[in-house]
Amino acid sequence: MAHKTWDAIVIGGGAAGLFCAGVASQLGKRVLVLDHADVLGEKIRISGGGRCNFTNIHSNPSHFLSLNPHFVKSALARYPSSEFIKLVQSYRIAHHEKHQGQLFCDDSAKQIIEMLFSECAKGNVKIRYPETIQTIEKEADEWIVKTNVGIERTKSVVMATGGLPVPAIGATAYSLDIAKQFGLQVVEPRPALVPLSFTSGEFENLIELAGLSLPVRIASGSKGSRYGACRFNEDLLLTHKGLSGPAVLQASSYWTEGEQIHIDWLGAVEANGQFDCDDLFNDEDNRLKLTENILASVMPMRLAKAFAEQKNLLGRKWAEVSKKDRQTLKELISNWSVKPAGTLGWKKAEVMLGGVDTKALDSQTMMARNHPGLYFIGECVDVTGHLGGHNFQWAWASGFACAHSL
Template sequence: MNAESFDAIVLGAGAAGMMCAATAGGRGKRVLLVDHADEPGKKILISGGGRCNFTNIHIAADRYISGNPHFAKSALGRYTPQDFLGLVERYGIAWHEKTLGQLFCDGSARQIVEMMVQECVKAGVTAMLARTVSAISHRDGRFVVMIGGREYTAPALVLATGGPSIPKLGATGFAYDVARQFGLSIVHPRPALVPLTLGPDEALFRSLSGVSADVEVRWEKARFREAALFTHRGLSGPAMLQISSYWQHRTPIYVNFLPGSETGWTIQEKQAQPRATLKRILAGRLPARLADTLTERLGLEGDLGNLPDKVLRAAEAQLTGWAFTPTGTEGFAKAEVTAGGISTNGLSSRTMMAARVPGLYAIGEAVDVTGWLGGYNFQWAWASGRAAGEAV
């Protein structure tokens, strides 16, 4: 059987894989880019509501979760949001900044996909889409990848197929299977940036489906102030997606429904409006349906003037630290990313190559590096892809 030879084979034509292939091809390497999907960048296309939140100007390693909190520093430091923004602007793609440093396309996410495809074309990358890898082996210092009954070989193999989040796009744990085959360790993968579910004890809150409010949510030391959305299954919205990446089963999260309120505000309201009810006061600060539900749960009826200060202080404490114990998450089907993955312990933070398997690389979501919501995971994809592309 005649095998076709390349300098590098990149498995996965997503953000990380295309960046890696284009970078390596730009260095004169002969690169094969393979994906089982019929078009590249499917996850890019649906991101940011179809406008692709392609990076964040506030990138820092402490905004990533990993078994090694320092691992992401090298790649992120060498390929920055400004570097990727420069590429976006060279292609004339209009963009804008939204809240918290998030950068989006003015138009369509397809512009980012087309940009990366063009980068690969300019770099002479050979792309094979809608093709399934049936076997991978290693012999004589080269990786042998079987596709459609034919062998393709290269001294470098890059795993860029992501994790199992959003399986409807074809996502699988393929990268983990290959990593295990070559002796790499896997940090247990779990859904991240995912809605949380509530049990029957919290049915009153599930009845608020569609109500959104600005809150501060915390779990241990992690703390986020963004919008929370009540759903028919539980809690969603940016604040809840953020905390879900940190949350551990059978533990509570704490929600401050009145972030920014001064301590003692209930007593001040009592003095200023003794005939007002707590429900009315809350309705001035929160959506009416949420105010009703919180007041009902607190069980506080009557005018503020008739409620003891001690009772009001207790209500204030609960409103600023309301405990919810989620029953779980909505799983990989609704998770924006996967936490866990190929352990960083066996990878070089500079090149993304496996220490014990020369020539084997892992990048992007396949690796145990998970960013915050808001462009952080795309920047990790660009940066880790760039790092491997410069090394293969």
């Protein structure tokens, strides 16, 4: 059964979709949200260990990857993190800063979901789920959205179905399929903010250290690669399958198959000014100490032993280690290069790299340039944030820009 025309139908009831619907409806628009899931906001609910890292105080264009790094500037300037923080505070949601500007709920991610529903309710947004979209077509100045329930007509369609990570909660590439249907280019998607796996022999003596975590400096990517190169000082976690932790998740967004990643196991500690690497390897006061004990003064003993063992220096006093061997050990620790076998895939990825090519979209409105009334927001666009709340900030900012355009 056909209804009178909506001002906008938002496809996808996640962070970007619900936020956009709430803003647009409060600006006087008649909005319908459709989603195929049985429960809305699941990705919000499981994010940040159930506490939702809902934004980052320092969110700015330098924290985003895109083939067009300038694309995010307009939306982030119009709706900065400070604006979303004000909204959270207006709902009296207690929150705290964890690390490098990351903001989390004190209590539960469900508070953010409830807030988004409340914002939609203020503008009388109609939300229907589970409902499956069958076709989206343009007819004259109207968009026709056919679902398993019936046919809806609208002035605008907003694609907000997110990306491919976490297929278990219903993630799909539907926005990308619609983009292709209307002739928009799509930047090949791949998993991002994802652990890396290894098969190389170089890694074998570290597998038994699974569970060990420490701060490192990590480098990944290259000037010629899709999104350039990066360097982060973050915590790394050794796992049975390879490497994880914030450092590796960050690096994974820049890594491409066949490339090495480079880890300075002491770089993050050295950056804090706690010690000087050169002094550690040249200190003659260490002459009578065992090699692994010297290393253990700045890293976990299990890791210190693994490195000493790799260069046949385990159990040897520093005085017995030649300058050449000391230099080799220092090089191993400060520039440990290894080639990942791959990522742990969509099941373990937090976000998607790639998506609808920004060349096809207007950065101020999120509308497809050649298809008036067709919008793409959030994760389905070729914009990917660093770890730490930036991807949620892109959902809010792109949703806000779109809502004001509607």
